[in-house]
Amino acid sequence: MSLRPTIDFLLNDWLSVERLNQRERFADHSRETFDAVLDTCERIAREKYAPFNRLVDTQEPHFDGEKVILPQATHDAQKAYAESGMLSAAQDYDIGGMQLPYTVEAAANAFFAMASVSIGSGLLTVGNANLLMAHGTDLQKRVFALNEFSGRWSGTMCLSEPQAGSSLSDVATRAVPDGSDFESDPLGPRYRLKGNKMWISAGEHELTENIVHLVLAKIPDAEGKLVPGTRGISLFIVPKKLVDTDGKLTGERNDVALAGLNHKCGWRGTTNTLLNFGEGKYPVRGASGGGLDGAGAGAVGYLVGQPGRGLQCMFHMMNEARIGVGMAATMLGMAGYHASLEYAKNRPQGRPVTSGGKDAAAPQVRIIEHADVKRMLLAQKSYAEGALALELYCARLVDEQHTGAPEAADDARLLLEVLTPIAKSWPSEWCLEANSLAIQIHGGYGYTRDFPVEQYWRDNRLNMIHEGTHGIQAMDLLGRKVLMENGKGLALLAGRINDTIQRAIQVPEFAGHANALGKALQDVGATTKAAWATANPTEALANAVPYLQAFGHTVLAWVWLDVALAAHAAQDSPSRTGRLAAARFFFHYELPKIGAWLQVVRTRDLTCADLAEDAF
Amino acid sequence: MSLRPTIDFLLNDWLSVERLNQRERFADHSRETFDAVLDTCERIAREKYAPFNRLVDTQEPHFDGEKVILPQATHDAQKAYAESGMLSAAQDYDIGGMQLPYTVEAAANAFFAMASVSIGSGLLTVGNANLLMAHGTDLQKRVFALNEFSGRWSGTMCLSEPQAGSSLSDVATRAVPDGSDFESDPLGPRYRLKGNKMWISAGEHELTENIVHLVLAKIPDAEGKLVPGTRGISLFIVPKKLVDTDGKLTGERNDVALAGLNHKCGWRGTTNTLLNFGEGKYPVRGASGGGLDGAGAGAVGYLVGQPGRGLQCMFHMMNEARIGVGMAATMLGMAGYHASLEYAKNRPQGRPVTSGGKDAAAPQVRIIEHADVKRMLLAQKSYAEGALALELYCARLVDEQHTGAPEAADDARLLLEVLTPIAKSWPSEWCLEANSLAIQIHGGYGYTRDFPVEQYWRDNRLNMIHEGTHGIQAMDLLGRKVLMENGKGLALLAGRINDTIQRAIQVPEFAGHANALGKALQDVGATTKAAWATANPTEALANAVPYLQAFGHTVLAWVWLDVALAAHAAQDSPSRTGRLAAARFFFHYELPKIGAWLQVVRTRDLTCADLAEDAF
Structure with a gap:
């Protein structure tokens, strides 16, 4: 079984990506x-x-005191x-790219996420380099971004700190100007950074010659205080290793x-790493070349964009990363679906229940012949293929934003704002559920490490956490995205x-679906108003996650109905x-599940929010 | 934070277990x-x-070629x-017991399941011995059951085979009479067994002097065919090691x-083991003492009860095991709840959203002050404490069945039949969800092995599989239990x-809950009828799992309302x-979630059941 027919159908029959070729860029x-x-x-x-997905699960990265060791398979795959x-x-x-539509790029990357999300492809490196292309100076682009696009170096995003996870306003890493001539460094205004960064994916390894960290930090004011x-x-x-303006390593290690x-x-x-910046383990000479400024003077960093505007730059990267996380979750769901479908087609067990009872002397049937196994397979299909359609639709909006006519581009931008939390x-919630169903279909075998599905389930559990938890996405949706620009999104x-x-x-077969979706859309709209009826964020946002869940199911119902219309127009086939x-x-x-979720939002139910701490 | 106040409240204020003391046995x-x-x-x-729950997770059992090695902590705990x-x-x-009500026994065992379900206590051993007390001969009780109750030996249940998991009718292990005088063995009619048993928990270890396997097998008919x-x-x-009628080891190993x-x-x-019975690795001398019957003559086994009645005997043990699995799932949910509550009370992160926006200069609050964290905590509490109440209620029914007046005892038996699938x-579904929420509250930390919650979540995933999958429980409920004795249960x-x-x-505060529960009960009743309206099992059972889910939520709503009545009568307190x-x-x-589940049952929706295999 191959993913390809599903990808082909969504790209061509549903999204008509070929039409993008009418645009100059493509x-x-x-x-x-x-x-x-x-x-x-x-x-x-x-x-x-x-072939190496299980291997990288069992041979975890380890630090030998000097280097982080990864399996050879990871080196080979990333190469x-x-x-x-x-x-x-x-x-x-002109910089060596393919000018490929993002929709096709996203679809192509789906194969890697499905084969081994854990080995990883280039999500962070590409996101990092894209951010520099948008906000960096020409030299920053040439030295850092281009070396990331070529695969010579890789990239990270360093946001969280041990005390500042979801709450980025509490970032405590400090950046101070490196000498009086700090502004004259050709690579950008030069600072020294001190602080600790947590949860940094690909933060240390030997897969590439260098690692380009993009780091959020605060520049102290005149009194040395952080804003x-x-x-x-x-x-x-x-950078992990210092470089010159030609992108050559200087031979000096940065203090990371x-x-x-x-x-x-x-x-x-x-x-996944905890990194110390500027603790003095790898002291760096002063900028003016005159010996050390003293051990622990800090890691060298070059300012990107304007001071105080770091988070806006980073959000550029985070939105791509959020779609990337959604795609990773989706493809883990797809991997589990394919694995359990294969298993269900081959595993004999039990006999169907018929009006005549069970005939114990009859041969066993394959478990795909049991109704409940079919239910678990179809649930997985509806979660994973629906999520894939959503992610490709969002990718198509990215293309529209970048290459569409002005009004269409602006609409795409705003739609993306609303759809990104979903x-x-x-996928991080429902393709995880899909993975659990894949285990269930395998029975006890699914719970062992002899089959791949338990790993998919474990791998997928991260996706509700990183790049903004479910709670953060929900606040973003109900607290910001559905309100912004007077609700235009x-x-x-x-x-x-x-x-x-x-x-x-107009299609008799879909009339019931269409009516149900219309009703759901009305309910979501009315609930959005009811949530904010008192204009009190405490009440409106008390049940932001159930709102996110209901909104998400409504969006997916829409996506499925739209996909079904495309399928309906196609030739008959399995x-x-x-x-x-x-x-x-x-x-x-x-x-139909949205009713229960919307009810608590609509009534601004404060059962949870009002409960005193000592009552738990 | 301690589990004890919850246990005390449920046992005393809610179930009034003290009243059992009015019965002669107690x-x-x-x-x-x-x-x-x-x-x-x-x-x-x-x-x-x-203290050793993480240790037993990382130091997995391993076989050194002769023995299965477990950590010393496991030996100490089980001792x-x-x-x-x-x-x-x-x-x-008179056999050294305490004559303790099962309700109190179950409550006491909850502490072990919460501390380390993985180390285990005595669920299988006690279940095994109880089965022998119900169906064994006097000597079988004395030799095997009593040595299990003392902890000298442990017990297993050997049902599944590699090709026969959920489908026990396909058991292929053969048992043939051991010599012409096979019926005269004082330990029971003596047979030789050959076959493979899969998924046998505690099937091999050195924790006890001997292991008593209870094994399902088929006795071939005159033509050597299995029924x-x-x-x-x-x-x-x-037995793993052969014993004499005094319960002393003979020194000879059985062929297991x-x-x-x-x-x-x-x-x-x-x-968790795959065991070979009678493959000839440990050949056993012939019964009459006259040398070997030939290598591979089989493992020695003693018949319990009547031939052909093995499954009925085993069900005695399986029903206890099913409540035990429910309790294990429950206490994993409780463990995650307590761990995440503790974390939420201590982890500072972010600031509350108020009408004035966020004040970034204000100190961070602890995450228990965020509405969504409270929602995730209260969800866990409602799942885990609700499930605990249900399990203890079922345990109380066991006591009623064993020591109640005849009519009450029979009612308890029938109620237990209906409630056992739930x-x-x-708990295996919703306390797993609770564990996922416990991870979510921990954020990235919860996804690491530095915190206990990811292990609870992994441990809990087994509970929807072993002792009858969700699908099996659902067929049991909708296909058998709600129909049996003309729907009397x-x-x-x-x-x-x-x-x-x-x-x-009659309590104004609860009137809304009471009405909602009444409506849910009606819906479940009407849906049960609608499912069977065509008397066609294929249609009725096509959505047995959604039925199980809706039935379960209705039962839990009832349990919570009943518990709330007891709480309402208590003094005001947190x-x-x-x-x-x-x-x-x-x-x-x-x-409110039951609406979506019941709808597909009521309409006998065949979307899944009718889908052709090649369409997946």
Whole structure:
């Protein structure tokens, strides 16, 4: 079983990505060039990633006192990825890119996430380099971003600190100007950083020649105090090894030291680190060359953009990262679905219950013949394929934002703002549930490390946490995104949903779905108003997560109805039947769940929020 | 924070277990003797179990070629457990027991499950010995059961085989009479067994002097054929080491060989094995003493009960085991709740959202002050404490069945039949969800092995699988239990629920809950009828799991309302406030979920069941 037909259907039959070729940026592309990229990625994922997914789980990264050791398979896989050119797929031809639409890039990367999310491809490195392309100086782009796109160096994002996880306003890493001529460094205003960064993925390893850390830190004011809140946050490039303006290593190590590896429940192929910046382990000479400023003078960092605007720059990277997390969760769900489908087709066990009872003398049937196994398979299909459609739709919006006509581009931007919390949170919750169902189909075997599904489940559990927890996404959605620009984003989304409803209502088979979706959309709208009826954020946001869940299920019902319309227009085939059934499943089994979630939001239920601490 | 106040409240204020002392069997007991048992178990769990829960996860059992090696901590913990007398707590005084009500025994065992489910206490050993007390001969009781109750030997249940997991009718282990005088062995009719048994917990270890396997096998007919179906299954005692009629080891090993250890995702402190019976690794001399019957003649086993009645005997043990699994799931949920509550009270992060926005200069608050963290805590409380109440209620029914007046005892038996699928499945699903919420509250830390919650979540995932999967429980409930004796069990349960509703409706605070529960009960009743309206099992059972979920949530709403009535009658206190809030949470956030589940059952939705295999 292959993922490819699903990808092909969504890209071509549903999203019509070929039409993008009418735009100047993509004029050289065609269905053939897109297919060639997908072919290459599918092959590398199959050969270099999938066979080693369990190995990277059992051979966790370890620190030998000097270096972080990763399996050879990880080196080989990431080398093959870089050599494929995927790191710069979306970039301009003139810097070596392919000018590939983001939609196709995202689809191609899905193969790697499915084969081994834990080995990883280039999500952080590409995001890091993209941020520099948007906010860096020409030299910062040339020295840092281009070396990341080529795969020579890799990138990280260093936001969290041990005391500042979800709460970035509490970042305490300090950056002070490095000498009186700090502003004249060609690589950017030069600072010295001191502080600790936590949860840094790929923060230390030997996979690449250098590591480009993008670090949030605060520049103290004249009295040496840090500005409270996020306003005081600036962004710095802090390379692991110092480089010159040609991008050559100077031979000097920057003062970035590994303080510890986190031992995770899953996603073990990727190092996750606690990094100390400027603690003096690798002291760096003063900028003016005149000897040490004293041990612990700090890690060298180059300011990106304006001081105090660091978080705005970083959000550029975080939005991409959130869609990336959603895609990772999605493809883990897909991997579990495919594995359990394969198992269900081959495992004989039990006999069907019929009106005549069970005939014990009859041979066993394969478990895919049991209704409950089919239910668990169809649930997984509706979660994983629905989530994939959502992620590709969001990717298509990114292309629209970048290459569409002005009004369409602005609409795409705003739709993306509203959909990003769903694209990140929904797969992380429901494709985790899909993985649990994949285990359940395997029975006791699924609970052992002899089958892949328990690892998918463990790997997937991270996705509700990193890049903004469920709670953060929910506050972002109900507290900001549905309100911004006077609710224009929500209205835009409602317009798109209504378009789909109008088309669906004309197909007798979909009339029931269309009506159910219309009702759900009304309920979400009314609930949004009811939540804010008292204009009191404490009351409005008390049940932000149930709101996020209901909003997400409504969005997915819309996506499924729209996908079903495309399937309906296609020739009869088993995969068409399957897509229509998955849509029907979503409308019959899933969408009705929103009632329970919306009820507590609508009534601004304070059962939880009001409960005194000593009553728990 | 201690579990004890919750246990005390449920046992005394809610279930009034003291009243059991009016019964002859428990006449010597009092609140003081019950408390002493709870004190002892709480202490042993705290000292010998809890500190080693992570250790047994990381030091998995391994086979050194001869023996299975477990950590010393496991030996120490199980020794302390056996010395406490808990293995025979429920037994008669004259065989060394305490004649303790099962309700108190179950409550006392909860401490061990919470401290380290993975180290284990005596669930299988006690279940095994209880089965022999019910179905064994006097000598089988004396030799095998009594040595299990003393902790000298331990016990297993050997049902599954590699090709026969949920489908026990496909058991292929063969048992043939051992010589012409096979019926004259004082330990029971003597057979030779050959076959493979899979998923055998505690199937091989050095924790006890001997292991008593209870094994399902089929006795071939005159033509050497096995009877198809479960009718052909018989039950055998197969000791790891052979013993004489005084219970002394003969020095000879029985032909039971470890074929492999399963490497599980969690619950790693307990060995889980594949065992080969009678493959010839430890050949056993012939019964008549005259040399070997030839290598591979089989493992020696003694018939328990009548041939062909093995499954009925085993069900005696399986029902206890199912309540035990429910309790294990419950206490893992409780452990995660307590751990995340502790963390939430101590972890500073972020600031509350108020009408004035966030004040970044204000100090961080502890995360328990955030509404969404409170929601995740209250959800856990409602799942874990609700499940504990249900398990103890079921335990109280066991006492009623064994010591109540005839009519009450029969009602208890029937109620237990209906509630057992819920007692097993509901905590295994919702206390797993509780564990996921406990991780979520910990953020990234919860995903690391530096905190206990990820282990609880991994350990708990097994509970939806072993002792009958969710699918099996659902078929049992909708296909058998709600129908049996003309629906008398369901009617009895409805009667109990209505009693609670009648009491609750008189308390203004509970009137809304009472009405909601009444409506849910009607919906479940109507849906049960609708499912069977066509009398076609394929249609009725197509959505048995959603039915199980809705039924479970309705039962839990009833349990919470009943518990809330007891709390309402108590003096004002923080814990009273907490219980009332947890009940309110369940009615506001959880019970409304049943609508979506029941809808597909009521309409006999065949979206899944009818889907062709090639459409997935």
